[in-house]
Amino acid sequence: MEQKIKNLIIEALKNLEIEGGDFIVEHPADLTKGDYSTNVAMVFSKKLNTNPKDLAEKIVDQLSRLNLDNKIEKISVAGPGFINFYLSREFFTENIKDILNKKENFGKVNTLNGKLVLIEHSSPNLFKPFTVGHMMNNAIGESLVQLMKFSGADVVTMSFPSDISLGVAKAIYILLEKFGKDFTPNDIVVLGDAYVEGTQRYKDDESIHSRVKEIADNLYADTISPELNVFEKCKKLNIAYFESITGKLGSHFDSYIYESEAGVVGKEIVKKNTPSVFTESEGAIIYIPDESKKNLNTAVFINSQGNPTYEAKDLGLLKLKFERVHPDTSIFITDHEQISHFGVVLDAAEKINSEWAEKSIHVSHGRMNFKGQRMSSRMGGAPLAEEMLKTVGEDVAERSIHKNIDGLHESIAIAAIKFSILRTKPGQNINFDPDESLSFEGDSGPYLQYTHARIQSLIEKGKGLGMVPNYKVQNISDPEKILYRFPEIVEHTISEYAPQYIVTYLIETARAFNSFYGENKIIDESNKEVSEHRLAIAFATQIVLKNGLALLGIQAPDRM
């Protein structure tokens, strides 16, 4: 439609013998100002030295002589010289029918048909619990997974757990000391405690340093030993825990690459490309970016002890990703503290295999700052994801009038949390106060779910009265003016990797429907025709809400 209007304008300009210059066609912010709007008259008025309003009138005059199709109802000039287009009954009729027809497929854009997209997200530290920080990463990652699928891409999901580190060696030391070599862990909390205790002990007691180092070496080298045995069991438990919690959040991972694997590969790459790409310096191997790249800094890839740093590990990860999956696009999600780190890694990667850098996309997110006192981690850091789900779930249960069937309460809690993460621009920090900012009212996940459930109730009531959604009456309602925009919102969201646009759009959609609901009786038993028409609008709204929520990784319950 947008293109159609553009073409009409170009034709009108041609008739006025005006050429060149850019103008845009967009949706006006206000629904009363039409469905599409263009700034063409303002752009050209200076050049032609005329009043923008007069020029707009001339263009409208030309447009009205053209062969407009029946999708455009009227064209008018408003404000400082905007030309507003109002779409017709025919357009909206066709559109609602299209939505009802396509159902769960409405909004699919096919812009990435045939492409293979790899998405790495929610990467955990084994031995450390899954915190709300990970939930933030997960919410964005999972949303991108759904968006990419919706755009026609084949998606492979991956997580990159950090498995071996000095910290882990410290934890293993504690576990061996406390429980002996036959220790079999069955609770993730024990591991987290050992991690904390190990860190403290290592700080306080220098006499254990050599033993901890030995443990680390044995783990890295895969040497058969009590520590390797305990470690393997812990790793297995950690992955099970990780999959259980991310599963609750709606995520599935096709594969893992462990930090230890990536380290080995990364070290090889760096060595192979020294001195062509990397430089030896003070016993370490470093990368010095080009002078012109001011925002990049020198980084150590292999330290003076000969071990790969995170930089080398990420380089190894890149190689493994592209060798194993061969993606057309590789997306990875981290918090924004790692922006400059990846700037350097990708700059170096480009010189080794340009594909790695060109096809990689780094999506970053902010951090959650906690204000409230209600939840706090025993480790002094961020609260645990499970704790958050539990607390919020209790709040939901308290106010819910429905029983907790099929995980309803949990799905509402997840909606509230994910919504508050995804509503902001990516990269923004989120100030999170569970008591205040986690809302079930107003702009919130539950508000969207509630609107969906409310429509379900309408549809069921209609069914009982023998009414089915059937679109035919003449006035154009506000929800209709918004519903048809869903596919273009999806496209925009995908091109920017910013789920936030979906959030804003869904809120607008739900609000338009709820106002419509407040002003009109949807089901009027005395007037079947009007009822069925309104049911059609309700049903179309429900479809858009459901599809949109799915793109946010949020369930759309039928009842709440």
Next chain:
RNA sequence: GCCCUUGUAGUUCAAUGGAUAGAACGAGGCUCUUCUAAGGCCUUGAUGUAGGUUCGAUUCCUACCAAGGGCACCA
């Protein structure tokens, strides 16, 4: 010191260079003997400072102020 982000109502967030800067929470007032009141309707209130580019700036540029983050062997 250098580099990157970010400064919008009391608070939390919006706004592909456009029209009267939108919401939500909070506060106040209405609204269920009629479809789910986690709803709807009304009132209240904001672009850090100073310049510049532009027909038009929250958006782009410069400086300053403020907050957060990153800058060689942590991840």
